[in-house]
Amino acid sequence: xxxxxxxxxxxxxETLSELAGxxxxxxxxxxxxxxxxxxxxxxxxxPERYLQTGIGEQNMVAMAAGLATVGFVPFITTFACxxxxxxxxxxxxxxxxxxxxxxxxxxxxxxxTGMTGKxxxxxxxxxxxxxxxSMTVIAPADQIETRQVIERLAALDGPAYxxxxxxxxSAIFDEDYRFEVGRAVTVRHGHDLVLISTGVQTTxxxxxxxxxxxxxxSAAVLHCxxxxxxxxxxxxxxxxxxxxxxTVEEQSVLGGLGGAVAEVLADKALVPVKRLGIQDCYGxxxxxEALLEKYRLSAARVADDVEQLLSTIHSRNEPAIERSRLDDx
Amino acid sequence: MSASVEEADLRTLACDARETVLRxxxxxxxxxxGGPLSAVxxxxxxxxxxxxxxxxxxxxxxxxxxxLSKGHSSVALYAVMALRGYFPLEEVMTFDAINSRLQGxxxxxxLPGLDMSxxxxxxGFSAGVGIALGAQLKGSGFTTFVMLGDGECNEGTVWEGxxxxxxxxxxxxxxxxxxxxxxxxxxxxxSTGRRVPPYVGAELADRWRAFGWRVLEADGHDLRTLxxxxxxxxxxxxxxxxxxxxxxxxxxxxxxEGDYSWHSRVPTSDExxxxxxxxxxxxxxxERVP
Ligand SMILES: Cc1ncc(C[n+]2csc(CCOP(=O)(O)OP(=O)(O)O)c2C)c(N)n1
Numbered sequence: 001x002x003x004x005x006x007x008x009x010x011x012x013x014e015t016l017s018e019l020a021g022x023x024x025x026x027x028x029x030x031x032x033x034x035x036x037x038x039x040x041x042x043x044x045x046x047p048e049r050y051l052q053t054g055i056g057e058q059n060m061v062a063m064a065a066g067l068a069t070v071g072f073v074p075f076i077t078t079f080a081c082x083x084x085x086x087x088x089x090x091x092x093x094x095x096x097x098x099x100x101x102x103x104x105x106x107x108x109x110x111x112x113t114g115m116t117g118k119x120x121x122x123x124x125x126x127x128x129x130x131x132x133x134s135m136t137v138i139a140p141a142d143q144i145e146t147r148q149v150i151e152r153l154a155a156l157d158g159p160a161y162x163x164x165x166x167x168x169x170s171a172i173f174d175e176d177y178r179f180e181v182g183r184a185v186t187v188r189h190g191h192d193l194v195l196i197s198t199g200v201q202t203t204x205x206x207x208x209x210x211x212x213x214x215x216x217x218s219a220a221v222l223h224c225x226x227x228x229x230x231x232x233x234x235x236x237x238x239x240x241x242x243x244x245x246x247t248v249e250e251q252s253v254l255g256g257l258g259g260a261v262a263e264v265l266a267d268k269a270l271v272p273v274k275r276l277g278i279q280d281c282y283g284x285x286x287x288x289e290a291l292l293e294k295y296r297l298s299a300a301r302v303a304d305d306v307e308q309l310l311s312t313i314h315s316r317n318e319p320a321i322e323r324s325r326l327d328d329x
Numbered sequence: 330m331s332a333s334v335e336e337a338d339l340r341t342l343a344c345d346a347r348e349t350v351l352r353x354x355x356x357x358x359x360x361x362x363g364g365p366l367s368a369v370x371x372x373x374x375x376x377x378x379x380x381x382x383x384x385x386x387x388x389x390x391x392x393x394x395x396x397l398s399k400g401h402s403s404v405a406l407y408a409v410m411a412l413r414g415y416f417p418l419e420e421v422m423t424f425d426a427i428n429s430r431l432q433g434x435x436x437x438x439x440l441p442g443l444d445m446s447x448x449x450x451x452x453g454f455s456a457g458v459g460i461a462l463g464a465q466l467k468g469s470g471f472t473t474f475v476m477l478g479d480g481e482c483n484e485g486t487v488w489e490g491x492x493x494x495x496x497x498x499x500x501x502x503x504x505x506x507x508x509x510x511x512x513x514x515x516x517x518x519x520s521t522g523r524r525v526p527p528y529v530g531a532e533l534a535d536r537w538r539a540f541g542w543r544v545l546e547a548d549g550h551d552l553r554t555l556x557x558x559x560x561x562x563x564x565x566x567x568x569x570x571x572x573x574x575x576x577x578x579x580x581x582x583x584x585x586e587g588d589y590s591w592h593s594r595v596p597t598s599d600e601x602x603x604x605x606x607x608x609x610x611x612x613x614x615x616e617r618v619p
Contacts, residue, residue: 032480034514035592043517052516054483054527055450086449114593115359115425117433119400119448284436285359286427294427 004168008146008200009107012164013041015150016075020046026154027067029053031060031078036114037107038164039077057086064102065094073101073154079113080106080163081122084129095159096132102160103153104129109139109163110199110250111278111295112288121283126198127255129161130228136160136181137228139199142171145225148179156181165200167288172203172223184231186238190220193244193310196235198224198257201250204292207299208248212306219306230260232268239269244313246274246306250297253277274309276302334377337616339552342412343373344612347581348605349408349421355601357425360433363578363591364478365405367509370550371574372409375474375505378556379563384414387442393471394460396445398453399478399507400434401593407431415442451484453477454504458490461502461569472563476505479526479533480512488540491569495541500565504542507549508533509578511589524589534573542571549574553616582607 020026020042032055034040043050053060057078064074076083083106084091095102106125113120130137136158140146146164153160172187187202188209197205202223209219222238224231239245245265247258258275265273278295292298296305334342346369354360375395376382383389397406404424411418416430423429430440434448444460447453457475464471481487494502515524528536538544543566547558555574562570578592579585582604596604 030514032483032513032515035590036513040514047517052514054516055480055512056483056485059485082449115357115433116401117425117448118436119434119446284427285425285429285433287358290427 009038013038017045061087061090068100080109084125117285118282123252139163141202144173184224184234188221190218208302211303249277346408353424365402367576374555394473400447451486455490479508494569504571509576549576
């Protein structure tokens with residue numbers, strides 16, 4: 001297992017500060033949580049470009065829309081739960097529908113929210129945001145990717161949502177890596193099945209693939225940082241010839257990455273798709289390790305669950321699959 | 330029924346609550362401190378002097394309702410509820426642990442005695458307006474108390490609810506604002522270097538007044554006067570009442586007082602020892618009569 005590096009929220013603050021230094025159009029809006037999201041770094045570097053809007057998320061997003069119409073490039077920084085759930089109508093009507101270049105950064109994304117519990121854990125922000133037409137949705141996996149995602153979004157001419165996690169996070173990419181909006185990347189090759197993941201969960205899925213290799217299972221890992229627009233070509237390519245596709249995400253199994261992959265593969269490829277993630281329930285407080293275990297997102301639990309899914313597939317009777325293949329013609 | 334406790338005992342209870350808050354946060358390695366410590370005396374006054382409740386029967390239908398809208402101060406509420414007899418004091422040490430009833434933010438599905446789940450600021454207040462309106466519709470005699478932070482009053486929902494409570498003349502509703510003059514990060518005032526809410530001093534009380542509320546102002550740490558003010562607040566007068574209580578964020582621990590960075594910091598073992606030492610001194614020092 002890899003050693004953790006700086007938290008993505010720290011990278012976010014550094015990258016936004018640099019970008020604001022280069023481009024006077026960039027403004028960062030904070031909903032009174034800059035000390036948590038990493039946004040505070042921008043206040044230190046460029047106080048005049050750091051707009052404190054207080055605890056009032058729907059107002060903050062609406063203000064960002066206004067700023068965008070007069071030529072600014074606003075980044076909204078607050079917790080994912082409040083950015084999406086509290087401000088949704090501002091996002092829908094003022095950002096997504098007009099297609100304004102506002103980037104909403106959802107901090108403390110996923111399960112690990114500093115023990116705050118279910119009110120602060122949102123598991124369907126990806127599902128919600130990807131259901132908005134015109135919205136780009138991205139979940140970076142590590143420090144290198146986060147920096148590039150933020151740089152790319154500053155130049156994107158349209159609305160975007162990006163998840164940023166709280167905890168120190170291990171690295172999977174090196175300096176040569178090039179992030180592109182809408183492109184998935186194979187981060188591990190394998191021939192027994194394909195694991196598809198996104199965000200920081202990809203780092204745990206890579207570890208899970210290593211554990212599976214020790215047990216004689218060869219799993220490829222496809223990292224899908226952009227959940228919308230999803231990389232259909234890479235998904236279909238990876239799925240063709242695979243015996244099983246398993247999506248794994250630090251999100252609800254309803255409507256997120258798993259939903260996006262299932263939608264594509266249902267149309268395009270003949271392969272069973274299984275979805276691992278949070279099982280349509282709410283979260284709770286607890287230490288990180290305990291939460292990852294209980295909600296089955298640690299590398300060990302993912303490896304166990306994938307093995308279980310594989311054995312289920314293997315014990316299925318072959319003729320049924322053959323018949324369905326014929327039916328499709 | 331409200332427990333009648335002597336003033337001196339209230340002070341001791343407040344020290345016990347602060348000690349429990351500090352130990353629980355240090356033990357969990359998570360949670361908040363500044364806001365819980367500023368709210369302790371208000372919670373003690375409410376739970377031991379004002380609220381009509383039955384800790385042994387937490388769902389008693391005629392109980393007064395209490396909503397901690399500033400839900401991040403949960404650990405203070407847990408400490409005070411435990412002292413009041415809802416559950417053993419030791420249980421507070423399970424705060425933030427996995428599978429615990431004492432969640433980071435109050436979860437009414439986990440712990441009996443919580444009248445609303447909170448944590449998303451501004452919403453608990455509106456829920457309280459709904460509870461009070463429901464009581465009025467049903468003809469129930471209980472009073473609904475809601476505690477908010479001054480930072481929380483940034484939220485639009487607070488003022489949306491304030492209009493409605495005034496419109497329905499909900500004099501069975503009492504809002505208590507823990508005005509400690511800090512929020513999480515706030516606005517940097519370059520002249521003082523302090524990070525403050527957008528309204529200071531009397532400006533916040535004036536806003537509530539402008540919304541048609543009856544406003545009572547109080548020292549949020551004076552346990553000699555708080556029970557009477559809160560008692561007065563519940564005496565219906567045709568309008569909802571807000572008690573704007575001046576407090577100090579981090580109250581009781583000198584190096585946390587008035588420092589925004591203690592909003593949600595976890596003390597080191599050394600800091601914990603120093604903090605507990607200060608609480609102990611307070612516990613043993615009789616209050617000076619001014
Ligand atoms: C809707 C929402 N936005 C942001 C937060 C994050 N948050 C938690 S506490 C806090 C500051 C609250 O300040 P205040 O109400 O003054 O509380 P206190 O100073 O008493 O702790 C913030 C911004 C939240 N819990 N809910």
